[in-house]
Amino acid sequence: MLKLLLMLMLFGVAYLIQAVLYEKYGMKSVSYRCHFDREEVTEGDCFLLIEEIENRGFLPLPWIRSEYAVSQNLDFAGAHSTVTGGTRFVSSLFFLRSRSRIRRQWHVRALLRGEYTIEKVLLVSSDLFGTARSSMSAEDAGGVLVVLPKCYETEMPLLHSFNRTMGDEPVRYSFVNDPALLAETRIYTGYEPLRRIDWKTSARMGVLMVRNEEPVQNQKICICFTIQKSEFGRRYVSEDVSEHTVRVMAELFRQFTNQMLSFQVQSNCTVHGEFFSMMCDGSPAGYLRLLRNLSALDSEPDEMLRNCVTIPNGVRLILVAPYLSEDIRRLKAEHPSADVILTSPCETDDMNFIPIYEEVETDETE
Template identity: 25%
Template sequence: MGAYWILLIAAVVIVVQGKLFKRTALKRLNYSRSFKVSTCYEGDSVELIEIIENRKALPVPWLRVESQFRSGLAFDNQLNLDISEGQFNQNHKSFFSLLPWTKILRRHRIIAKRRGLYKLGTVSMTTGDLVGMESIVQSKTLSGGIIVYPMPMDVSDMALPVQTWMGEMLVRRWILEDPFLISGIREYRDGDPLKDIQWKATARTGTLQVHRRDTTADSRLLIYLNIEDHEQMWSKATRPEPIEYGIRLAAGITAHLLSQGMEIGMGTNGTLGEDSTDEAFVPVAGGMTQQHLIFEMLARLELIRKASFHDYLAHELSRHEEARDILILSTYVSPRLEEMFQRFRDNGHTIQVFPLGDVPTPAKEVSA
């Protein structure tokens, strides 16, 4: 009889503790993780902070935490972190046991191997009772993430077409009258606005005189990146190397020319993620904010075409009313594209093409 009661009591205890832990194990159990920075460059080392906190009087006998990241972030080897990595994603799994009122903080050192937008995504937490009879699963969607910018190439000593738009050579491209710079007076010509008439000089000379305005340079450049690796590409680039080279090159050109005081804009026929409806275009502007906008677009860029490059340029031509300097980065130039380039030239634009067909030996990288 003694053994019978012991078994009965043990069974009751197992059942009761199983129900108790199933009902309370995930209550007041907090989980969070975040990157210390929101942006970085390819090759940078960053830190991910993970916090698990049991804020109740009962322990958590065991806790399995599972999460997933896109491939491209390399985690340092660490105890209690099992990583299985595939071509596109990596799965993380860790086990914990938490006493009452316990907080665990882990710091993960990560190398950003590849550009991209890395969201924290969803974490799955599984826990249960002392003997594994009962278990409960809870998923938690975390906000935030990190944007890994492409590493800009150093283009300062490269033989690029944009060299003709750098430094003092800028003033030879677009010469415009600056309304704030007045260098004297001259005789009135047909088409001069009446507000420019200098009435005192007119009265003195007896003929209409207007302000003569000084000139300034219109130093603006628009870059178009073609993400097609060949003309007949259907949807996704199968040869990404030259396109990735073009992305780093575009980043280098952007950083260099913005540092020279130019204004830069950029567009591409790629997409900014399968779930994004944002247009892959940044209007022409200057300054560090513009650099971050372009770098973020390049980081998020997926090598999935939204339209053929020919059709994309046709759409772009229709929305540009003023003449622009344009740099094309493309793996190929077909007769159809040549015709499209000529249409741009006929509308007053200048077109220069940098071919991406053969990926050269990696050039120096520049810190932006």
């Protein structure tokens, strides 16, 4: 009996000592980092989420669980996760010996464009007996993952008309003259540059003649788009159609960039709190900036498109929308020559309306 009491006392003392040690030093020497292996991907791409945990102390940790939250649009393969209210909660379990380090990789797939972060990272552990639990928040949760929209690869009938009509056009005055467009020849006065002398005409006329070149300027393109799903309190298209509109915009930007066309983009959608508006010079860098803005685009604008855009005179106007709303009808009435790209079915005889849509169901609920 005495031996039993002695053993119980020793066990109680050992339990108290380890409980105090784990409470004071258990999580003190633990460092944790969770981050993506890339900063930028495209919709549908697979990448890695990396967890790195290290125990620099002398106490082994029988178990330690990491818990963090990400968007439901990041699909984890093989991870223990649950989705609640648009947020995916992921947990991972580790056993850490003293002075050891573990690196774990999760395969993740980006389902939808956007800017994503790892949030609410929490580490939970306990002592050897699993009775005294302790927790801590991790400070390093990686940076921002930018998921660019995927281009909806399709033929753009609109581009054929641009191939015929876009480029340089003669104007009454410009700072730039086109040497390929000859307006007339006249007698050399001594003030013109020698490169403008027309030697063949000079030999035929017997006096020095110079070329008068046609002043030109580039035709301008203005793209105004919206991805709004509802109007006057009624929802007309689904979230899928709205996102399809973004992918059509990405493809339109790509094809314009391939033709090195400069264009202006305006929208009633916001990017980081400001209405989307920018100029693109037709360069790959400008195209990448457009895609990054599309990735951060709000999916439900608060203002009508016609109240948020300024359309200059003399531009080739392109309107892009998920459906033919009253807002688009009014803009079309104000600019009859505008081309309209709709990403859901629409019955119209107007040749300027271009349907580019997928076979998806529309949501017509009130």
